[in-house]
Amino acid sequence: MSDLRTLTGITTPVAILGARRARAIHLRKLRDRSLGDSHPLECPDQSRMLDEGGCRIHPESGIFVAGHRGLVGSAVVQALAARGYQQILTRTRQQLDLTDANAVESFFAETRPEYVVLAAAKVGGILANITYPAEFIRENLAIQNHVIEASRRAGVHRLLFLGSSCIYPKLCPQPIKEESLLTGPLEATNRPYALAKIAGIEMCWSYNRQYGTSYLAVMPANLYGPGDNFDLRTSHVLPALLRKAVEAKRTGSRELVVWGTGTPRRELLYSEDMAQACIFLLELEDQRYHSLISESDPPLVNIGTGKDVTIRELAEMVCRVVGFDGELVFDTSKPDGTPRKLLDVGKIEALGWRASTALEDGIALTYKAFGALLD
Numbered sequence: 090m091s092d093l094r095t096l097t098g099i100t101t102p103v104a105i106l107g108a109r110r111a112r113a114i115h116l117r118k119l120r121d122r123s124l125g126d127s128h129p130l131e132c133p134d135q136s137r138m139l140d141e142g143g144c145r146i147h148p149e150s151g152i153f154v155a156g157h158r159g160l161v162g163s164a165v166v167q168a169l170a171a172r173g174y175q176q177i178l179t180r181t182r183q184q185l186d187l188t189d190a191n192a193v194e195s196f197f198a199e200t201r202p203e204y205v206v207l208a209a210a211k212v213g214g215i216l217a218n219i220t221y222p223a224e225f226i227r228e229n230l231a232i233q234n235h236v237i238e239a240s241r242r243a244g245v246h247r248l249l250f251l252g253s254s255c256i257y258p259k260l261c262p263q264p265i266k267e268e269s270l271l272t273g274p275l276e277a278t279n280r281p282y283a284l285a286k287i288a289g290i291e292m293c294w295s296y297n298r299q300y301g302t303s304y305l306a307v308m309p310a311n312l313y314g315p316g317d318n319f320d321l322r323t324s325h326v327l328p329a330l331l332r333k334a335v336e337a338k339r340t341g342s343r344e345l346v347v348w349g350t351g352t353p354r355r356e357l358l359y360s361e362d363m364a365q366a367c368i369f370l371l372e373l374e375d376q377r378y379h380s381l382i383s384e385s386d387p388p389l390v391n392i393g394t395g396k397d398v399t400i401r402e403l404a405e406m407v408c409r410v411v412g413f414d415g416e417l418v419f420d421t422s423k424p425d426g427t428p429r430k431l432l433d434v435g436k437i438e439a440l441g442w443r444a445s446t447a448l449e450d451g452i453a454l455t456y457k458a459f460g461a462l463l464d
């Protein structure tokens with residue numbers, strides 16, 4: 090993930106809208122429509138659940154989405170609400186700091202969630218990872234330690250722990266299989282973050298063995314979607330390209346500068362597809378869910394599209410969507426990052442889940458959401 094952020098640079102002054110403001114508006118919308126505490130969400134589509142008969146979770150079961158204002162958490166909350174779940178528990182960081190063990194314990198004791206999606210984490214780009222390595226390891230270890238232990242004490246049925254494709258060894262055989270975890274050196278710049286996440290996976294595995302829990306790590310590819318971070322200083326490659334294309338079009342510029350050679354390959358997963366994958370796993374019948382949780386292997390499953398594109402292809406797609414017909418200029422003085430990072434998604438596909446949003450469609454949806462923030 091971090092290396093993606095090295096692929097884009099700040100090329101134009103922020104001309105359109107402060108990215109922080111855009112994100113703040115998105116967060117405010119989310120805060121307004123979602124909970125901030127445990128009030129039941131509106132249930133727009135309960136009949137669907139009953140008709141399909143596929144849901145193994147009671148519509149009124151408590152589901153705690155930690156990190157509900159983030160890219161992943163916000164998509165999960167919206168997808169759960171659309172699926173008819175009525176007790177989606179959320180807390181802002183101000184209401185519940187997950188690095189505070191006592192507060193987390195009290196929250197679980199009081200609300201007794203049955204399912205947890207742990208999408209809260211300290212997440213950042215290469216610069217943040219290099220500048221604050223101590224915070225990355227300390228905060229992520231603390232958040233996951235507290236939430237996983239409190240989940241055990243509260244008897245949580247299933248917990249999904251957000252891992253990441255960027256915690257696999259830096260030079261993995263491609264496509265990356267789940268078995269590749271811990272088989273080689275990590276990317277140096279995000280070691281503290283990656284090791285915290287790997288400890289979280291180890292913790293889920295240990296808890297499953299010792300306490301009979303059913304905790305599973307989900308390992309998404311690079312994510313993008315509405316509510317993404319469009320701040321050029323810290324954003325991932327896709328929102329950065331999108332923003333640059335929008336700015337270039339508005340200012341009449343004929344050039345769009347992309348970091349690196351444009352040849353590295355990346356897999357991108359739309360955040361709403363990620364949310365659907367989480368729901369699929371939460372609802373999966375016991376036998377199939379437990380096939381992912383064995384004593385002999387870490388409990389993890391890759392989530393992606395199984396397809397990647399070059400950065401050049403991605404930039405061309407973004408330009409098509411935005412309607413920018415200028416020239417792409419590749420700044421080869423900037424680093425390329427890892428040459429390829431493609432997940433093997435055979436495991437989740439064999440269970441019956443597949444990403445449904447084509448990359449260009451997802452980019453168009455993200456562009457639309459970004460455009461709405463600009464209006």
Ligand code: NDP
Nearest residue numbers: 156158159160161182186187188209210212251253311312
């Ligand atoms: P975001 O940064 O968008 O969201 C993280 C969320 O965690 C925010 O809502 C934040 O709250 C919350 N949070 C952080 N620290 C605390 C704390 N101490 N107490 C309470 N809440 C806290 O991250 P993403 O949604 O992008 O990522 C979610 C997970 O998915 C992470 O574990 C990440 O590693 C993983 N992932 C992400 C990928 C990506 O491309 N984005 C790719 C692969 C994995 P607040 O809003 O208050 O800051």
